[in-house]
Amino acid sequence: MLIRRAREADGLTQAQLARRLGITQPSVARIEAAGDEVSIATLKRALNATGRGLELRAVKQTPGYDESLLRANLELTPAQRVRVFENFYADARVLAAAGARARAAA
Template identity: 45%
Template sequence: MELKDWIRAARKAAGLTQEQLGERLGLTKGNVSAWENARHEPSYAQLQQIADLSGMGLPNVEHNHTPGIDDASISAPKNGLIQDLPTRGKNRISGETSTEPDDANVSQALKGHREIPILTLEQASKMAATVDPHTLAEGLGTVTTYREVSAAAFAIPIKGPSMLPRFEDGDVVIIDPARPPKPGKFVLAGTHAGDAVFRKYRELGANDRGEMVFELAPLNDDFATLHSERDRLRIIGAMDAHINYDRDE
């Protein structure tokens, strides 16, 4: 049985409409419809919830799952800052380290999960590899991920158009302070003003003190490029995964 057929069968076994199942999971009818039409797949945690509601055994998701896609799901309190994130349509989650399916890695990933707090940019500006992000989070919700990240990993919502077209306002990225920056990849950096910016990392070479000088470039040309020495930037961490939402539903 294909995953989409299992979801439909499980929903009917639970005696629920698409709208009712969506409500039980904190999602929308559109999300459930997209699952049942194979436009995208639920996270493993969501499959477990559906199985519990229906009494059906879990499907063989290890052969339906591709690393970097639906490796995370978002939960947030009803009064949270980003409570509408799961209702924006089809979610696509891309991991920076995942390039091709690997059944062994997928099987290992599905054995456990981590709840990663979602921080505001102000909170994220205080992060470092030695800081527990759970001590900074205050009610913005969590990201459930099956990817291997450090204990200091956290998530932030994308704000504004500076990283269009790849990153849209309301998308979420997972940042890992233990992950070193690499040229051409995306990082979160703290500024001297006490806030944080998410940009593309570009190395310029070492200065007289042996410190790497770098630029942080926006993807939208209407925004300025930042310079590590001029703007006194500090790398907080590199992006591990990007959670974005198609706006066509």
């Protein structure tokens, strides 16, 4: 998709990009259809042929959860964790019932 977007942004046909790369038009079609299966070298070469470069960088990902909440829960005993879950479940049931009543009244 990235290669096709770059090619189209430059107003190039697959045949024109193929000539720049020294390959056939069907090869360009296969590369564009491959999507994320294209090697970095092929991606870089194709983007360079459209006057673009490829930059890769590693970035630290943030976890998808609250680490402080996880730590706090791990400090609880198993029995305390069960009580916290039971309270949460009871609150969720109350909320669900309130939602059902509101929908019925609407």
